[in-house]
Amino acid sequence: MSTEEATTVRARPEPIKAVPVRHPGRWVTIAVLAVLTAMFLHVLLTNDAFQWSFMIDNMFRPPIINGLVQGTVLMTVSAMVIGVGLGVAIAVMRLSTNPILRTVSWLYTWFFRAVPRLVLLAVFGNIGILWSRLEFGVPFDTQIGQLFGIDGMELRLFGFDSRDVLTGFMAGLLGLALSEAAYMAEIVRAGIQSVDPGQGEAAGALGMSRGQTLRRVVLPQAMRMIIPPTGNETIAMLKDTSLLMYVPVSMELFFQLDAVGKRTFQIFPMYVAACLWYLLLSSILLIGQYFLERHFGKGYGQTERARFRLRNLAAETGGGAAGAGGTVGGTPDGTGSGTGGTPG
Amino acid sequence: MTGATIPEQATPPEAEADATVMVRAENVHKSSGHLEVLRGVDLEVRAGEVCCVLGPSGSGKSTFLRCINHLEKIDGGRIWVDDELVGYRERGGRLHELREKEVAAQRRSIGMVFQRFNLFPHMTALENVIEAPIRVRRESRAEARKRGTDLLERVGLADKVNTYPGKLSGGQQQRVAIARALAMRPKVMLFDEPTSALDPELVGEVLDVMKDLARDGMTMIVVTHEIGFAREVGDSLVFMDGGVVVESGLPREVIANPKHERTRAFLAKVL
Ligand SMILES: Nc1ncnc2c1ncn2[C@@H]1O[C@H](COP(=O)(O)OP(=O)(O)OP(=O)(O)O)[C@@H](O)[C@H]1O
Numbered sequence A: 001m002s003t004e005e006a007t008t009v010r011a012r013p014e015p016i017k018a019v020p021v022r023h024p025g026r027w028v029t030i031a032v033l034a035v036l037t038a039m040f041l042h043v044l045l046t047n048d049a050f051q052w053s054f055m056i057d058n059m060f061r062p063p064i065i066n067g068l069v070q071g072t073v074l075m076t077v078s079a080m081v082i083g084v085g086l087g088v089a090i091a092v093m094r095l096s097t098n099p100i101l102r103t104v105s106w107l108y109t110w111f112f113r114a115v116p117r118l119v120l121l122a123v124f125g126n127i128g129i130l131w132s133r134l135e136f137g138v139p140f141d142t143q144i145g146q147l148f149g150i151d152g153m154e155l156r157l158f159g160f161d162s163r164d165v166l167t168g169f170m171a172g173l174l175g176l177a178l179s180e181a182a183y184m185a186e187i188v189r190a191g192i193q194s195v196d197p198g199q200g201e202a203a204g205a206l207g208m209s210r211g212q213t214l215r216r217v218v219l220p221q222a223m224r225m226i227i228p229p230t231g232n233e234t235i236a237m238l239k240d241t242s243l244l245m246y247v248p249v250s251m252e253l254f255f256q257l258d259a260v261g262k263r264t265f266q267i268f269p270m271y272v273a274a275c276l277w278y279l280l281l282s283s284i285l286l287i288g289q290y291f292l293e294r295h296f297g298k299g300y301g302q303t304e305r306a307r308f309r310l311r312n313l314a315a316e317t318g319g320g321a322a323g324a325g326g327t328v329g330g331t332p333d334g335t336g337s338g339t340g341g342t343p344g
Numbered sequence B: 001m002t003g004a005t006i007p008e009q010a011t012p013p014e015a016e017a018d019a020t021v022m023v024r025a026e027n028v029h030k031s032s033g034h035l036e037v038l039r040g041v042d043l044e045v046r047a048g049e050v051c052c053v054l055g056p057s058g059s060g061k062s063t064f065l066r067c068i069n070h071l072e073k074i075d076g077g078r079i080w081v082d083d084e085l086v087g088y089r090e091r092g093g094r095l096h097e098l099r100e101k102e103v104a105a106q107r108r109s110i111g112m113v114f115q116r117f118n119l120f121p122h123m124t125a126l127e128n129v130i131e132a133p134i135r136v137r138r139e140s141r142a143e144a145r146k147r148g149t150d151l152l153e154r155v156g157l158a159d160k161v162n163t164y165p166g167k168l169s170g171g172q173q174q175r176v177a178i179a180r181a182l183a184m185r186p187k188v189m190l191f192d193e194p195t196s197a198l199d200p201e202l203v204g205e206v207l208d209v210m211k212d213l214a215r216d217g218m219t220m221i222v223v224t225h226e227i228g229f230a231r232e233v234g235d236s237l238v239f240m241d242g243g244v245v246v247e248s249g250l251p252r253e254v255i256a257n258p259k260h261e262r263t264r265a266f267l268a269k270v271l
């Protein structure tokens, strides 16, 4: 283009009115989906087994709301807080130059990722069998005492009855948090390793210590990589609180819904109620995740991408809760099928 | 702490004899894997001197610079910066590795500027500059901010104080990086090809800042392919190839009539 052409104002051409490409396949898909949706709605409305009014009457009862708040929500928050904190520590240990710390960290993640959460929770629920009392003091005190010829020497500072400490909630929290820490450690490690090694070198060349480099330079940059999978972990954790039934923890959403179902012999409506509750809670978390990601994308010119994601998210949630639920992604140990088959 | 065995036995520095030597390297060896990257590098840079290092790719220039501030551990030889042995302490005829804290303390007085800038992307230009003075030198925030602003002004970026690196051009980023290194009040500045990642029209602004530094009497070791800079600003020129110093001398002399065949071949390609 010559400069002359560029500077002279030219008349705007008529807008193009072309015949668009036809997509007959789309119409077929829409027709099929319409029929399937109609069939689904038909089942929902006409099949008596759903017992909608019974479900709505029962899904907001005080014990269920209590279980939701004190069990599901509180447990998700506490387990994630401990899991993230411990996970960061384990990831840092894994990347340290100290071979002992590296090995300990490797063993930890190996163990807690290898054992299914459900099994882990069952074990923690019954750990009181090992020790009836938990005491803190000099380790191997009785054995040391015997070495010096003293029988029954006990050097204990304080102790608890294990049934007082490892109540259902504590045992469940321990199981979920320790297992979460293993997954979070892998996520944090990947995040730290994604940061350009030149960053650490630049900080080192300025005389910053390894700790300062980690806290001030590496972790803030790793956050961008860590936040999205942590959001997924939180949603997975929310759903995994339903496994607490095996500890057992009674103050929990699914346990309560299940109990109502079994007591009234209306099991299926209460399971549908569980689906709806978990859909609602997960959707709320998805929205929270969006804002977190936007916050940590600051200064990176990533707002454009985040805005794009919000549009996608709006489309998903706008298209019904089922759409949002579909993006959540399941946990490896398959909570749905595991709890669905419980004998009464 | 373990006593490190360093195979090459080097003579102790004659600190009293020549107090003006800022950086001294003796017989520095370094291998990574099977490859011997440095095979006995000797170098002496006096205080206030600008020493330019030239050499083909892979000759070990970057590795040598990184050895000077102990980003790389050397396998043999000795390096002193301002009469202090880098990375080790000699006691009872044995070398002891320094603790992490002591190494960090040594690095404080050695500024380094990287080819790829390595600015912290989540901090503004000023935050980049004041981070280490506040955390490492324990300067007060107000004091650090004042000095940081002055330094950014000195490298011609007074208007970019609150800009994030992602919004700066390469030349501006490199100037922030220089200001960041200067904020630690280093005794010596190491530059590793500071202009190699820049568009040609941005090279000049970075070289100008470096010339300015040289005029102010900063001791500098500059790995560069900018022959013009070496000739104009350099007090000495070192040509490295294959992990050794092949030739060194006054820049003009080395560039005008190189004595060594390899130097001649290299200069013919670059000039
Ligand atoms: N971490 C490493 N691992 C393996 N090899 C390395 C490592 N660092 C450097 N090397 C090798 O050491 C040699 C010297 O590298 P160095 O980066 O010091 O060269 P250079 O002179 O700076 O080259 P350039 O001009 O390309 O920057 C190269 O052959 C390189 O492949």
Ligand SMILES: [Mg+2]
Binding pocket: B061, B062, B063, B192, B193
């Ligand atoms: Mg290099």
